[in-house]
Amino acid sequence: MKEKLFLTITFAALTIVSVFSQSRALTFQEAEKQGIPFHKLDSLYKSAVHTDPALAVFKSPDQQAELLQAYVKLLQDLGAFLRANNFKWNTEARGANRIYMQPDGRIDYFLFHFPEGQLTPEKEQQFTQLLDSFIRNYRFAITAPEKFAQCSAVRYTDN
Template identity: 40%
Template structure:
């Protein structure tokens, strides 16, 4: 009986971990999920060398609009769930997407954000909920990623 219960608890913990899409770069790296490894699996949505970009030509503007909509939708979600920043916060993030626009990983650096541990944990919890149910408004024929700074504010 104890073995069955431990097995169920072990499976449940794996399932919970697998559902975590948002994390700090540091926490993700501690669990073996590094930007280096992810970048081998995902192409750049936009790149200085347009030949390396997933989105080319007019699709670049469509991607940009979808990306801006994602950030706006995330802000709306946070606000609807009572989360406030209190002041503008500059964050660097890298978001990894499936070809269908599903968010696989939303990694960010919160070191300079100046949030206490409780606020950071609440933000990551809400960001995980948002990412689990969000689909970017553009698709591609392969996995892709986008990075950059953003200013999060109320």
């Protein structure tokens, strides 16, 4: 009985570690279904920028400018990756994302949302798979002293 309980606890612990230790690309809704809603992640990752600099990871204007450059580079690199993998939007797609990163720039979670009707389910699935592949090896261009999150509205096009 003790062995079975130990195995169950060990399996549960390994499952939790694997869920929280690999890069994941998910819609906000899918993250919620999997028990990792953004508000839970927000409690684990500090905001990259904040109206109150004491609550931000990147406090100074110089640090924030560097963050913005790195964030734009990430989106440009993602666009290049999508093009290299023959992904076409075929229209402008507007959405939002929230990206959760390790201090060394590794991406833990890339949550995104497109309003209903922006993408077909097939196009969203293709985007999710490519995004998941992209973030597995991507390193954000700057590092930080602690885990952080960055969010924004986004506009994707084929141009």
